[in-house]
Amino acid sequence: MSAPAGETDGAPDARGDLRNELSQLSTEVVAEDLRDLDLRSTAEMAAAMNAQDRTVADAVAALTPAIAAAVDAIVERMTAGGRLIYIGAGTSGRLGVLDASEVPPTFGTDPSLVIGIMAGGPTAITSAVEGAEDDADAGANDLRAVHLQPTDVVVGLSASGRTPYVAGALAYAASVDALTVAVACNSNSRIGALAKHPLEVVVGGEFVAGSTRLKAGTAQKLILNMISTLTMVRLGKTFGNVMVDLKVTNEKLRARAERTIMSVTDASSERAATALVAADNSVKEAILAIRGSLTPDQARQLLADHHGFLRAALGAASA
Structure with missing residues (x-):
């Protein structure tokens, strides 16, 4: 019996494995108390969303010792002449680009000192680039393109913690002895296992299930704020x-x-x-x-x- 049109050998099984993997992620949980969301008034929705958002800062607070340890390690590398490089896909990548772009005007640094790299390149900042996050080799190649050095720091950003592009980047960074940091929103993440400093902030299911631009994005932005700001304070800025x-x-x-x-x-x-x-x-x-x-x-x-x-x-x- 022939396979359905559009399916190739192994593709259905691969998608099944991916569905199973995603079902285990806290960021993919569907909040049962929000099943009637579309039936609520706008005021009720706003209150419910704000209630979820208020939990994010507490989740990040639990990580402050680990964030501080990562910052101290980053400062050591940058004092030796290294750079801080954020790399990610989708919302996570955009947040890295945003934070990197704010460092020069705020702290008077050269734009090459803190860099944001995004899967799919500059086009992906405003438009989705199909398949970009699934390419592990591209993550490594994008770091090769900026001539990654052992003194550099690579911060991999992925809400799910499993993005192949980010995993490939961190694996390459470790291979050249660059310092590796992972920021994820699930525990025991794939990218966390690849990093010297795993920063896994668990914020749970999203207001709109799976939309990690929400609580997960906020949590990542708070962590990036701390990484860049505290590093610059330690560097005398x-x-x-x-x-x-x-x-x-x-x-x-x-x-x-x-x-x-x-x-x-x-x-x-x-x-x-x-x-x-x-x-x-x-x-x-x-x-x-x-x-x-x-x-x-x-x-x-x-x-x-x-x-x-x-x-x-x-x-x-x-x-």
């Missing part, structure tokens, strides 16, 4: 909790930079603005020049002597 390495690229950011200088130095708005211009828009150098009574060149050199750490440079200036 803030002074306390204020941005002192931001790039002044528009009037809003210029005003923020001036306010930062004023808050750290108690300088007037006029002096802060003048110091910022004299320091070629470097907030750190402007602060150091004012508080240390230094010329811009002296401030720049002292900051370089302390590897960009403003607090250490201020200590030396007042010694």
Whole structure:
């Protein structure tokens, strides 16, 4: 008896295996208390969705020790000259690209320091690329294309924790001794098993079953926020909790930079603005020049002597 049209040898069994695998994932669970969702009022739906969303932060909180350990390991690699590379597919990949793109303006880094790579390439950021997430070799090849080094860090992102593209990327990263981190929303995940630092945040079934752009996406974004922000703090990109390495690229950011200088130095708005211009828009150098009574060149050199750490440079200036 011939196989049904469109089926090839082994395909039905493979799909059956995949269906069985997906049925075991917490992110695929259908919430029984939401079976009547489409019969509810909009206000009732909004309240129910918000109730689910409120559980996400607590799920991430349980992972903070593991996240901190991953950040410390990332900082060690980046201090040695490595890069932070996010790689994922679908919503997870887009979140990685988003977080990577926010680091340069926030912390004044070179765009090559934190990179977001997505299955299917740039086109996939706004449009689905069929089959891209199923290609494990593509994950490895995309890391080869950016010349992955042992000093680099690869953070694999997959809500299901099983995405072949991400698994292939992490396996390749491990083979060249890059540091590996996995962010998944299921326990005992495939990508978690491939990573030195598995970060598995279990948020359970989604408001719309299987739509991992919801709670799973929120959880991944919170973890990415922590990874990039805490790493940059450890690399000296803030002074306390204020941005002192931001790039002044528009009037809003210029005003923020001036306010930062004023808050750290108690300088007037006029002096802060003048110091910022004299320091070629470097907030750190402007602060150091004012508080240390230094010329811009002296401030720049002292900051370089302390590897960009403003607090250490201020200590030396007042010694």
